[in-house]
Amino acid sequence: MIVVEQGGVLLLYQNIFCESFPHLDMKAYQVLLVLLLTAAAADAQSFHPGKCRRPSVQEDFDVMKYLGTWYEIEKFPAVFERGTCNQATYSMLADGSVKVHNAELMSNGKRNTIEGVARVKNSSQPAILGVPDGPYWVLSTDYQSYSLVYSCTDHFLFHVDFACILARTQVLTEDVISRLRNKLASAGVNINRLTVSDQSGCERTKGKRNDRPIIGVLAQEVSSPTTKPNQTAYIAASYVKFLESAGARVVPVMINQTLEEYKKLFNSINGILYPGGSASITSSGYERAAKIFYELAIEANKGGDYFPVWGTCLGYEQLTVLTSGKNLLSLTNTSDVPLPLNFINRAKDSRIFKGFPDELIADLASEPLTANFHRWSLSLLTHNTNEELNSFYKVLSTNTDGTTEFVSTVEAYDYPIYGTQWHPEKNAFEWGKPYIPHSPSAVKTTFYMAEFFVSEARKNFHRFGSEEEESKALIYNYNPVYAAPDRVFEQIYYF
Template identity: 70%
Template sequence: MNSIEGVAKVKNLTQPAILDVSFFKGVPDSPYWVLSTDYQSYSLVYSCTDYYGMFHIDFAWILARTRLLNKEVVSQLHDELVSAGVNINKLLVSDQAGCERSKAKINERPIIGILAQNSRYLPPSSTGYIASSYVKFLESGGARVVPIMVNREAEEYKRLFNSINGVLLPGGSANITSSGYQRASKIFYELAIEANKRGDYFPVWGTCLGYEQLTVLTSGEKLLTRTNTSGVALPLLFTKEAKQSRMFKNFPAELMEALASEPLTENSHKWSVSVLTHKTNKDLKNFYKVLSTNTDGEIEFVSTVEAYDYPIYGTQWHPEKNAFEWRRPYISHSPSAVMSTFYMAQFFVNEARNNFHTFESEEEERSALIYNYNPVHSAPNSGFEQKYIF
């Protein structure tokens, strides 16, 4: 490797600007140069050398405050380093400040936002609620939770988006064409689409109403059909794409068999996206891969989807209820039903592990977490055992 001081000459990047350079001399050529975005809120460029399994950082190059270095900046960085005389065998985009080897790093501390919503059954002074079962669902998969309040400024949502690692749009009764729930969902959905296009992996999950909301955001219109599916548990009718889907490909065979043959999925919806509608609407058909369907005896409807090109997922059924809700007799609590809850939770949380947004400080993170609120026992006057009321 040429003298590392040569790297300090690379000062003409349009974004971001160089703040500092530190280096270690006398280290042989490194096989990898790694571009990372997990040095607090800074970016860190460094090379590393593998000495019989022990990594040595050759140098560290701290860049200006940024959360994403897009392809253009990465390409420019590569060209500038080569022009500076640095021997680069490989330039990688890494997800943590550590040396990249054969296996990608993951975020071991994922934080997922759950969107709150209003309800006419809440106290007049409240601003929204989240059913505790959604919080427990994500926590069971290894994530922490941040509530996303409705009716906040777009800039606040954008700051929160850049601090969390995924979003869950829960079920409920909000208006999906005009409400605080719809507005916040739209903002996070569009931010997620933009981020994923830039290579900033950001997953979105919609359950029941949340899935219906996703279809409105994708198609630009409400495409729901009335179905007799309020208060029933059903087996999933898997499509041929399900087995190799991102969502289901790592599920145990016995669990897939149980989901297909036993009434394990709780349905609490009066409206659905019919299979016919999905097939004939170009926006839905081109965006979402159908993984399962169901029928109320007359109308076949879509029950599970994943986007073709984005980490966006939807279920018309409620995977969280089997383990955490006890008010309704039709909710299955069998071993397979409970196992399905945890496998679905683990899948989505693992998706969030591929994102590396962080809060600006530990104090800001602590103040945002759901731990700052206490759930209340809302049964028997509610379909939920517990709620967080804000």
């Protein structure tokens, strides 16, 4: 017998192999070994002599009842599963096939996911589905609590099989497990290879938090000359202080990095903030990096890897382009003006504002506590008439320049993605302009907004590969310079 272990090492137990096929000469053994090595690379499972078993499957299988999430309880060891908390979610596609979304929790806290499509190959046997890697046989299920799945593929004189016991919850009673094991055994499957799946740590990210969140702040191109010619990008220090005030550390997200560098950083940080500024939102290093992280965040959140994104002013404008695929902004007379927020009725129940004290909400609605520094805005009419934006974002507040009502605060319906056209960080940390509000309520607004976004980042468990790698990435490696009164910011990090 040949065994492919989880580490990918092929072990040839020559004595068992020879006993199983005594009629083969040594050259035949070598040819067979090459064939099996090739198959092993594809299946990475245990090989067993003989052809696949053909156990009976669920009668009158109803795929619609089977849809939803299943948790892995026991399984045959598999190379393609490297983490814990393995689960599969099945959903129906428009063409009648079944979308399969598999997820597992890796040791670094990241959710590893993969998607595929399963199809019923023979309508008379709906419990036998075909997936890209082979068959998927539902041997037994009550749709509500348990499922027994088996898969087997023939390779010349050997077969490779896989089995697992699934449940709708992360636990299953011993009597049900025993009954399902017996069903496999009665079909001639060696149940001694079943191992218990680790679901014990699956709740560790639910109801718990990451108390050492690290948030990326996106840099952008320098728009005017600096004292050093090699300084090509910057981050205003107020964004760093904003996040640090709520207990986060910051990593600068440099522009013009490779896709692989951005992916690696994404898997190391717990959220990202797109700051205000003057970069192009259709063609710049800022736009390119924002797009990559936005797409990575969407993909991650779909797979259960909670990753928040925040856009302030230019950052929110960038989000509208990334979501709609178009620049839909219009000019407004909103430069250098503090404004109260015109709350939409549902705002108090939103994720952003539900933690705000009632008196602060009242002050935000009646006093000019939000600093606006933008020439471009997304009109409420444009938002409401654009299908992509209207279905993606919930509008929480609006403002007006006297002519155009524009969107000022949003949160995504289905993702932890947020945007403000105004600047929550300025009230506490920028002093160069007289129209930035500094009242107690204005400063409280800064900290409540910071606390909210950092609390979102605490739900993410990405981390750097080592403490050394983390230390090298943190913004502590750079020194901000005093920029006022020549610049709009008090302090700036240049890169």
